[in-house]
Amino acid sequence: MSTGTNGSYxxxxxxxSVFKHELxxxxxxxxxxxxxxxxxxxxxxxxxxxxxxxxYESGEPGSAEIALRVASYYRSRGLKLSxxxxxxQAKSFERLLEVLQTYRARGVDARAHRGEVDGVLDDVVLRxxxxxxxxxxxxxxxxxxxxxxxxxLARRRPGTRPAxxxxxxxxxxxxxxxxxxxxSPKGNEKSLERFDAVCGGRWWREYFSGxxxxxxxxxxxxxxxxxxxxxxxxxxxxxxxxxxxxxxxPVYHLVFATHSPYGLWxxxxxxxxxxxxxxxxxxxxxxxxxFSAASLKRPDPATVEKEAVPAMARNLETLLLxxxxxxxxxxxxxxxxxxxxxxxxxxxxxxxxxLLHSQGKTPSTGVGEKRTRELIVxxxx
Numbered sequence: 001m002s003t004g005t006n007g008s009y010x011x012x013x014x015x016x017s018v019f020k021h022e023l024x025x026x027x028x029x030x031x032x033x034x035x036x037x038x039x040x041x042x043x044x045x046x047x048x049x050x051x052x053x054x055x056y057e058s059g060e061p062g063s064a065e066i067a068l069r070v071a072s073y074y075r076s077r078g079l080k081l082s083x084x085x086x087x088x089q090a091k092s093f094e095r096l097l098e099v100l101q102t103y104r105a106r107g108v109d110a111r112a113h114r115g116e117v118d119g120v121l122d123d124v125v126l127r128x129x130x131x132x133x134x135x136x137x138x139x140x141x142x143x144x145x146x147x148x149x150x151x152x153l154a155r156r157r158p159g160t161r162p163a164x165x166x167x168x169x170x171x172x173x174x175x176x177x178x179x180x181x182x183x184s185p186k187g188n189e190k191s192l193e194r195f196d197a198v199c200g201g202r203w204w205r206e207y208f209s210g211x212x213x214x215x216x217x218x219x220x221x222x223x224x225x226x227x228x229x230x231x232x233x234x235x236x237x238x239x240x241x242x243x244x245x246x247x248x249x250p251v252y253h254l255v256f257a258t259h260s261p262y263g264l265w266x267x268x269x270x271x272x273x274x275x276x277x278x279x280x281x282x283x284x285x286x287x288x289x290x291f292s293a294a295s296l297k298r299p300d301p302a303t304v305e306k307e308a309v310p311a312m313a314r315n316l317e318t319l320l321l322x323x324x325x326x327x328x329x330x331x332x333x334x335x336x337x338x339x340x341x342x343x344x345x346x347x348x349x350x351x352x353x354x355l356l357h358s359q360g361k362t363p364s365t366g367v368g369e370k371r372t373r374e375l376i377v378x379x380x381x
Contacts, residue, residue: 049117146200
């Protein structure tokens with residue numbers, strides 16, 4: 001269902017790609033580290049369903065090469081990342097093969113398929129039987145139908161072990177474009193029906209019927225899509241908008257789905273770090289065609305954390321008062337971070353515990369565990 005890329009796409013990495021590629025770079029390694037023990041041969045399967053050329057003409061790695069680099073790193077440490085890449089366009093596929101060959105020569109398990117991801121998905125799922133699976137779906141247009149995703153995530157890969165996770169591009173530009181077809185007498189019904197399949201029904205059309213704001217309608221569709229995916233798969237789903245600031249329309253949402261509280265925790269930390277890197281890049285590209293830098297005002301990470309820590313301490317206090325028993329931070333990720341999920345990195349959670357301790361509201365000091373997520377916080381006597 002991808003609409004393809006124009007001739008200039010692979011000349012250099014555009015701003016929207018900076019965020020998701022940084023996120024991939026930060027999340028894939030810990031995913032493998034956390035889940036590889038679920039496989040007897042310490043193997044993890046990775047599928048990039050819209051791989052493109054693998055590398056930009058500028059030499060920067062695309063999503064495929066990012067995964068290949070991780071696979072090479074894994075191999076040197078006794079772990080195996082089996083990579084599957086799918087690309088439909090002939091020219092892009094040829095260049096992708098060139099990139100893959102370099103890593104195959106180093107012993108990386110990498111395979112490519114020319115065609116649509118739907119045609120190879122069943123085979124990849126079969127090859128991932130008994131081992132963790134990570135799906136990265138980044139189309140330029142519409143993604144797979146909801147029913148197809150639910151079939152893989154909930155029916156063919158049910159439960160928490162072996163791990164199954166999804167990171168998917170939900171195009172807001174496509175949502176806004178198709179939303180304009182709903183009330184137009186010249187609307188393309190076939191295009192609307194394709195999006196019906198993506199959303200798992202016609203429900204999304206209601207948001208654009210007489211909507212006061214196209215942007216509000218599009219954001220409501222994205223939120224409801226994530227909610228329905230969560231409901232139908234039984235997974236925790238987070239939808240992350242990617243935009244320059246609150247005054248710019250998101251280009252897409254990154255939809256992440258996991259069964260694991262550890263995945264939810266690490267993903268939030270990776271989002272915060274990727275967001276910071278994205279802002280740095282954005283400031284250097286004031287002439288980028290998608291975003292106007294004239295109104296840029298990058299949030300200062302230190303200021304955001306300073307605001308977040310007391311808010312997170314209050315969240316923890318509320319959690320302890322409700323449960324009246326010790327809680328491990330990783331088991332309550334969204335409750336602890338609250339609205340700051342994906343905005344601040346995990347050290348903020350340790351600082352929140354220490355703040356709560358200084359206020360006499362917990363005997364837990366916030367020290368004693370190497371990883372913040374493993375901290376156990378106890379209620380005050």
